[in-house]
Amino acid sequence: MNTATLKLLALDTSTEACSVALQTGTEILTLDEVCPQQHSKRILPMVQQLLSQTGISLNQLDGIVFGRGPGSFTGVRIGVGVTQGLAFGADVPVYGVSTLAAMAQAAQRLYAAKQVIAGIDARMAEVYIGSFILQNGLMQPLSSEVAIKPQDISGFDLSGEVHAVGTGWQTYAEVLLQKQPAVIADDILYPSAQDMLTLALPAFAAGQFIAAELAEPVYVRDDVTWQKLPGK
Template sequence: MTVLLALDTATEACSAALAVGGEVLGRFEICPQQHTQKILPMVDSLLAEAGLTLKAVDALVFGRGPGSFTGVRIGIGIAQGLAFSADKPLVGVSNLAAMAQQALTQEGAKRVLAAIDARMGEVYVGAFEEAGGLMQLVGEEAVLPPEAVTSPWPGLAVGTGFEAYPELAHRLALQMGKVTLPDARFMLPLAARAYTEGSYTDALHVEPVYLRDKVTWKKLPGRE
């Protein structure tokens, strides 16, 4: 029985999730300025609810980005700390892929264009298509101005990028979905496949995905 613990702080949302066999426990809260205060209590609460310690976890999963610069760093730093303390491997999952996986699970979407508002007149965007019950990236993730975004097919639009630029979904003939922010629960299926295939790393070699070098977190609400 594989036990995976996931956490994500890359956007305005803060979430954690625990997969124990076929059971998934989760915590989710939108709290733009409180990630550092919220995430570890979420983790402790999940482990307590499952009656487990960190040593019982097989791997730690984290939202690797794209997202706010500071949010991605917070999540990676906390995941690294937990991994070091328990000597566990780490699995990074795309925040865009997590939203696409949620759209597949909750809305049955087989094709998803996920976009996170990157501020500064841009969005982080990625196209995903279902294969074997998991959402797979089509092409590459990118950071683009809305007018440069294209879609390989009609599908479901998810993420804050479409809230910030509502004309984008209309232009691309996409149906609006209900998912707006990543949730760690939906990182778990993607991470489980990666872990089974040996696609994990140690805490020293974790790689964030920013997609651009500018410090975008300064533009998030409450973080000016």
């Protein structure tokens, strides 16, 4: 993979924030904006702003990365729909990245974190939550991502320093800290598209981007139990 000529766009609308990032070679430009219920109005102008800033057109992109969820049902659907529309028009492949993994990657970028528990306030007294561990510079899932009531989590079984990110830790800090002592990163509340680019690069190099029509959201609301992944 020749990163010097690589052009990737990433976007996320799965939470209260809109995030767009554009990678051209080794440079990444990012726009993050908290805009509850304004995603459908803001996301395309934000994309256009970065494209105009770099002088790149959609059909010059090598691919589009999107936040696949979990998050707001409406927000996740908007992100997938916008990605498909842009990708169809430009005839480029796409790749979905976990919003929880993106926040975990942000903790690695900002704090050199090696173990992270990411949680998004899922409303209805639940959190979307998952744990991650650093492997070769990238945050990899240690547990399955679930929607669960914080008090129903059996425990994370992590030792050593653990960082905690996302709105779930703001809303349910007291309960979650009883389950797992952690350093809460108050400045990482929402996923940022720049971290989705980082996580998507190996998939692009491996040819794992897919056709736009195959892009799917991940809601996880149907998953109700905390499960560690096999071999983790």
